Amino acid sequence: MSGEFHKIRRLPPYVFEQVNRRKAELRANGADIIDLGMGNPDMPAPPHVIAKLAETAAKPNVHGYSASRGIPGLRRALVDYYDRRFGVKLNKDREVVVTLGSKEGFANLAQAITAPGDVILAPDPSYPLHHFGFIMAGASIRAIPAPTPEAYLSGISKAIRYSVPPPTAMVLCYPSNPTADVCDLDFYKDAVALAKKHDLYILSDLAYNEIYFDEPTPSILQVNGAKDIAVETTTMSKTYSMAGWRIGFAAGNERLIGALARVKSYLDYGAFTPIQVAACAALDGPQDCVDEYRSTYKSRRDVLIESFGRAGWEIPSPSASMFAWAKIPPQCGDMRSLEFALKLMNEAEVAVAPGAGFGEHGDRHVRIALVENEQRIRQAARNVKRFLAKMDDGGQSEALQRTGS
Numbered sequence: 001m002s003g004e005f006h007k008i009r010r011l012p013p014y015v016f017e018q019v020n021r022r023k024a025e026l027r028a029n030g031a032d033i034i035d036l037g038m039g040n041p042d043m044p045a046p047p048h049v050i051a052k053l054a055e056t057a058a059k060p061n062v063h064g065y066s067a068s069r070g071i072p073g074l075r076r077a078l079v080d081y082y083d084r085r086f087g088v089k090l091n092k093d094r095e096v097v098v099t100l101g102s103k104e105g106f107a108n109l110a111q112a113i114t115a116p117g118d119v120i121l122a123p124d125p126s127y128p129l130h131h132f133g134f135i136m137a138g139a140s141i142r143a144i145p146a147p148t149p150e151a152y153l154s155g156i157s158k159a160i161r162y163s164v165p166p167p168t169a170m171v172l173c174y175p176s177n178p179t180a181d182v183c184d185l186d187f188y189k190d191a192v193a194l195a196k197k198h199d200l201y202i203l204s205d206l207a208y209n210e211i212y213f214d215e216p217t218p219s220i221l222q223v224n225g226a227k228d229i230a231v232e233t234t235t236m237s238k239t240y241s242m243a244g245w246r247i248g249f250a251a252g253n254e255r256l257i258g259a260l261a262r263v264k265s266y267l268d269y270g271a272f273t274p275i276q277v278a279a280c281a282a283l284d285g286p287q288d289c290v291d292e293y294r295s296t297y298k299s300r301r302d303v304l305i306e307s308f309g310r311a312g313w314e315i316p317s318p319s320a321s322m323f324a325w326a327k328i329p330p331q332c333g334d335m336r337s338l339e340f341a342l343k344l345m346n347e348a349e350v351a352v353a354p355g356a357g358f359g360e361h362g363d364r365h366v367r368i369a370l371v372e373n374e375q376r377i378r379q380a381a382r383n384v385k386r387f388l389a390k391m392d393d394g395g396q397s398e399a400l401q402r403t404g405s
Helices: 015-028 048-059 072-086 101-113 129-136 149-162 186-199 256-266 273-284 287-311 338-349 374-403
Strands: 096-099 118-126 140-145 169-173 199-205 230-235 248-252 324-326 366-367
Touching: 015 338, 048 273, 072 096, 072 248, 096 101, 096 256, 101 129, 101 199, 101 230, 101 248, 101 256, 118 129, 118 149, 118 248, 129 140, 140 149, 149 186, 169 186, 186 199, 230 256, 248 256, 287 324, 287 374, 338 366, 338 374
Parallel strands: 118 140, 118 169, 169 199, 199 230
Antiparallel strands: 096 248, 230 248, 324 366
């Protein structure tokens, strides 16, 4: 037997792994790398949620297999959340599934609904799983440039006319990872109308819906008739700083939820029951912790935009999510994102995520995560300032050499 497996051949080298490998090498040699790369929350989960986890785990009857679809109490808690937050009514038995984080939910949903040769419409740039979850399931991805939500929707309209076979689903993600773009309810209304016109399912990733800095972000399920064709995945990873707990949800269209639940029934027995009980405490309990996380991310955003701007790197201020999406500074010439990210880490000891990892249209950008405290962000800005000054000097020297001066 020789050669790569079929599905592995369809997956390109993971550019983030190259950054992570170099980061580990530098740290092993004593470098103080300020890591703004991975969206890994650095704040602890709420104390009352941790207490509930410990209390439940101490019980002798909770250590067996759990429920693949999620314990009833947690599904009920999510139903209550949707009603409270969005005014959306859901059936906990037919329209909700608990997942092992939104990533697992989205990937298994792709496996559940995708046939080989299906065409899926997805934004570019976008979270890698929005493309490769379907590619691993045998689908073809039609990547639609998404510099704004409106441009993405317009691109979908054009792509539908030229797709053979006709597409079966389109992916949405707002607040966006990586661009931090947001959309309003009118956008979702237009998306639902377009999907119904062309017989498409909508798969909406709502992982960052509680990290907003202006107006609260909407859910597509608020649109009348959205549940006819849409399912939404979300997670407790960012909202409650519970990334390692691996708890998320899918909610919406009964047929899609049923397909996901059936696939999951063959693959897992659900998350550890005490984690699910603790997740109930998060959703049903006091929400001031969510306000505090949101306030912290907002303060970090403001420090990042101000300090990096003074350092010579102008970064647009995101209105949501835990990321900033930044063009590679002009001092760095024609560098692409991976080269820039490695050079920045080698010379400024600051790690960022290369935009190429999010699609072809991200390769002149990097994603910066708000996962270090304000002091560390300011330190990163000082390092960046020295790095850009060095790049400026290098660029001037090259120009002089080219002119023969």
